[in-house]
Amino acid sequence: MTEPLSPPGTPMTAVPAPSGHGDRPPPARFAYDTHTWKEIAHLLANLPVSLIGFVYVVTMLSTGVGMTVTMVGLPLLGAGLMGARLLGRMERARARKLLGVRVEEPSRLPRGSGGFWPRLWMSLKDPVGWRTVLYGLIRLPWGILTFVVTLTGLFVLWPVLPFVTRGLANADRAMVRGLLSPSDELERRIAELESDRGVVVDTAAADLRRIERDLHDGAQARLVNLAMGLGLAKEKLLEDPDAAATMVEEAHGEVKLALRELRDLARGIHPAVLTDRGLDAALSSVASRCTVPVRVTVDLDERPAAAIEGIAYFTVSELLQNISKHSGARSATVEVWRSEGRLFLQVWDDGRGGASLDGGTGIRGLADRLGAVDGLLVVKSPEGGPTTVTAELPWRDRSGALAEGAGTAKGADARGRR
Structure with missing residues (x-):
């Protein structure tokens, strides 16, 4: 029909590189450029930031686990894990600003149904929260090391400091990607499905409103007029049969129009x-x-x-x-x-x-x-x-099975059909 959308076998849309791997800084050199100063700022900030995160994680774990003998401990632990997610978000923002590490935000926790306990269980088994807890625990010794090495290097290792900071910053980048990124494709897929579910619900609601409007403004209004016309024809039947016959003829036309509108409406729902x-x-x-x-x-x-x-x-x-x-x-x-x-x-x-x-x-x-x-x-x-x-x-067959290849990345058969 037209020229191919792309060469055979080429996907219709470009697939982005995995998050976090296309943001490498330029190679280190004997110069203090913008990237180097941002890395130095990040490494110096590691100590106060990691100290805050370590104190929060240890306090949350000790309080929550220590009180599990009561009914209060588990809710506190669940709330603590939700707070750990916030710490992870702040660390991703810091790494994005100073290190150029761009990782996707993990999907939100699914909205559990069934009340308080199912929601609590969802938060307690949250892998994102637990990975952030691990990140907070290992960051304090690392934060002390990077702070001391960077601060000392400013007065002692000045010529080679760009190379030292690049190595330390790369270790930070690896930690962020490894512990603060979405765990796998499943989490990203969950986020997509949550968005898709909202689209489906909105679309279904819009379709219902359209059907209701079409019925109200079309066939229903016509049937009301038909009922009124037949009522008047009934009253005229004995005293003016000719006028009654004319009214019945008009009502017959209204019936035909109403049937046509109902057929069109049914075709719009499912022909x-x-x-x-x-x-x-x-x-x-x-x-x-x-x-x-x-x-x-x-x-x-x-x-x-x-x-x-x-x-x-x-x-x-x-x-x-x-x-x-x-x-x-x-x-x-x-x-x-x-x-x-x-x-x-x-x-x-x-x-x-x-x-x-x-x-x-x-x-x-x-x-x-x-x-x-x-x-x-x-x-x-x-x-x-x-x-x-x-x-x-x-493609799903009529038994409901998903065809092989249907769940893979979307790509067109570029046959240039005509």
């Missing part, structure tokens, strides 16, 4: 043709209602899970509505295919272009909805056109 015949027939039906000619090609050997199928249908439906309303296009194409555990949708038009994820709530909302199910939306729409929108979804 029957999608359930009965799958994406090919459902997308062809959507394309027939578009204001420009649309060619639909669906290359699937089997149907995906109903939820994925529904998301694919509504994504294409909304994109075709955008083409009808805003593109000024003369033709459009829709292509659907499966590759390496992913379902791909590509919608192309020869309109005026200029569409973007930041151009309005429609495409941005589609991107959020796809992201909530581990999907992806890529928009290529230069001014003057054409516009190519590629959507990617994880």
